[in-house]
Amino acid sequence: LTLDEAQNKGLLGENASGYLEMTPRGNAEAKTLMTDINAQRKTKYQSIADKQKTELKSIEKIAGEKIINKLNTGEFFKDSNGQWHKK
Amino acid sequence: CTVKVAAPDKPITINLNVKIEHEVRIKVEKELEDLFSEESDLF
Amino acid sequence: NLQQGNAQLYLKNLKLDWQKMGLIKMADLTQTQLLNGSLSAQGWVQWQQYQADIFDDSSIAWRWQPDLMLRIDDMSGIYQELTTWEDIDMQLAIRRPFYDDFRIDSQVSALSINPGINIANVLARSTATIQSDLSQALIVIEEVHTDVLGGRINVPLIRFDTNQKVNAFGIEIEGLQIEQLAALEAGAGITATGQLDGILPIILLPEGPQVPAGSLYARAPGGIVQFRGATANSLKDSNPSVGLAMQVLNDFRYDKLQTDITYQPDGELNLGLQFQGYNPTFFDGQATHFNLNLEYNLLDLLESLRVSNDIVQKLENKYQ
Numbered sequence: 331l332t333l334d335e336a337q338n339k340g341l342l343g344e345n346a347s348g349y350l351e352m353t354p355r356g357n358a359e360a361k362t363l364m365t366d367i368n369a370q371r372k373t374k375y376q377s378i379a380d381k382q383k384t385e386l387k388s389i390e391k392i393a394g395e396k397i398i399n400k401l402n403t404g405e406f407f408k409d410s411n412g413q414w415h416k417k
Numbered sequence: 418c419t420v421k422v423a424a425p426d427k428p429i430t431i432n433l434n435v436k437i438e439h440e441v442r443i444k445v446e447k448e449l450e451d452l453f454s455e456e457s458d459l460f
Numbered sequence: 461n462l463q464q465g466n467a468q469l470y471l472k473n474l475k476l477d478w479q480k481m482g483l484i485k486m487a488d489l490t491q492t493q494l495l496n497g498s499l500s501a502q503g504w505v506q507w508q509q510y511q512a513d514i515f516d517d518s519s520i521a522w523r524w525q526p527d528l529m530l531r532i533d534d535m536s537g538i539y540q541e542l543t544t545w546e547d548i549d550m551q552l553a554i555r556r557p558f559y560d561d562f563r564i565d566s567q568v569s570a571l572s573i574n575p576g577i578n579i580a581n582v583l584a585r586s587t588a589t590i591q592s593d594l595s596q597a598l599i600v601i602e603e604v605h606t607d608v609l610g611g612r613i614n615v616p617l618i619r620f621d622t623n624q625k626v627n628a629f630g631i632e633i634e635g636l637q638i639e640q641l642a643a644l645e646a647g648a649g650i651t652a653t654g655q656l657d658g659i660l661p662i663i664l665l666p667e668g669p670q671v672p673a674g675s676l677y678a679r680a681p682g683g684i685v686q687f688r689g690a691t692a693n694s695l696k697d698s699n700p701s702v703g704l705a706m707q708v709l710n711d712f713r714y715d716k717l718q719t720d721i722t723y724q725p726d727g728e729l730n731l732g733l734q735f736q737g738y739n740p741t742f743f744d745g746q747a748t749h750f751n752l753n754l755e756y757n758l759l760d761l762l763e764s765l766r767v768s769n770d771i772v773q774k775l776e777n778k779y780q
Contacts, residue, residue, distance in 0.1 A: 333458065333459075333460075367456075367459050370456075370459055371459055371460075374452050374456065374459070377450070378445060378448045378449065380458055381448070382444055382445050382448070383647040383765070384445065384764075384768055385768055385770075387770065388445070388767045388768055388770065389449070391767075391773070392442065392445055392446060392449060392767070393449050396446070396449055396450075396453070397453075397460060400453075410773065410776065411776075411780055413500070418699070418701040418702045418704075419703045420704045420705070422743070425743075425746055427747075428736070428746070428747035428748055429672060429742075429743060429746055429747070429748045429749070430748075430749045430751070431704065431705050431708060431748065431749070431750045431751065432751045432753070433508045433702065433705045433750075433751070433752050433753070433756070434753045435695075435752065435753070435754055436755045436756065437645070437648075437754060437755070437756035437761075438756070438760075442763055442764060442767050443760075445767075451701070454472055
């Protein structure tokens with residue numbers, strides 16, 4: 331299962347802090363993919379946070395905004411109030 | 418920066434100019450854009 | 461036979477929520493997100509025909525005269541994701557005595573307005589006179605008081621005349637805490653004490669506010685400045701004379717400080733800090749005049765403060 335497939339099929343969606351989240355349609359395979367990718371994203375965000383001397387939370391917030399903006403139509407995302415939406 | 422060390426009874430004068438950059442958000446956004454393109458399999 | 465009519469208006473605690481008020485378009489138009497608050501209104505509007513030109517019997521026109529009291533309670537919201545405000549109470553009286561100029565008298569209080577630096581406990585009164593043809597407005601704002609950075613800012617009078625290209629006023633600053641000013645640069649490793657007082661002339665240009673030249677002075681007995689940590693060390697190694705300056709700033713005790721301030725509408729802020737004091741371990745405490753010129757962009761600073769303090773998100777969470 332690739333990330334693109336998981337997003338196109340709506341198994342995984344993006345959340346407001348720049349990480350993947352499982353949608354109600356998600357399965358075990360999607361879950362392992364999500365955990366693996368989120369871990370890698372977190373280390374990348376942390377290195378930016380350290381370099382810019384800013385809180386990790388701020389990097390995640392800006393990343394979330396940018397990722398959600400770039401989503402293709404039909405893909406899912408969760409807003410900061412925890413509501414799922416379809417692009 | 419200029420420093421004039423004077424006789425003990427005269428005050429020492431030090432001038433220093435500092436320019437502080439603040440575009441934290443702009444730098445962060447640029448770093449994230451680079452990250453999205455370099456690690457496209459993660460995004 | 462000139463016609464006339466009037467309408468009564470009575471509104472009790474309408475929830476300030478664009479959606480509930482059926483004004484969802486207003487959110488984008490005003491670029492304002494309303495989170496809380498209620499609106500009450502009472503009064504009447506009277507309209508009548510009149511002869512505009514006393515020599516021309518056919519020059520009949522309508523004119524209207526409002527006499528309305530509007531009241532907004534506990535309004536909280538976010539403007540353009542740039543500034544949050546919390547618990548604004550507002551009373552407005554809109555009148556047009558003798559069908560002459562419109563007059564809007566208002567009183568405003570706000571718990572907090574936060575563009576990145578918290579402006580708290582705001583109080584202001586204003587009177588706006590708007591010509592009947594809406595061509596010109598004179599807004600007089602009086603008695604503005606607010607708490608900022610541990611001190612107080614008072615603005616006795618602002619006269620804003622839309623016909624004037626330039627409007628100017630002075631703000632009085634009392635007891636600004638230098639400690640809180642230094643804390644704005646969280647990562648820089650500066651600790652400083654002391655309080656600043658003074659008057660800043662502000663000029664309102666079409667492109668925005670400007671401070672051509674203003675000065676603040678540290679209150680006796682002055683205070684200390686300690687610039688330590690990673691930034692200081694990297695500056696120390698940059699070149700010898702800066703190294704000396706860093707050595708002084710490691711533990712500098714000042715008794716006199718004059719801060720010259722200039723600010724441009726594009727955000728460019730220049731601070732000329734002229735310290736007089738000594739560092740006990742620098743040339744065994746010889747008197748030292750330390751002139752530090754800081755140049756940065758206030759709008760960028762405010763944005764980075766908004767991002768790092770997550771001001772917008774915190775307010776949203778509070779009201780949802």
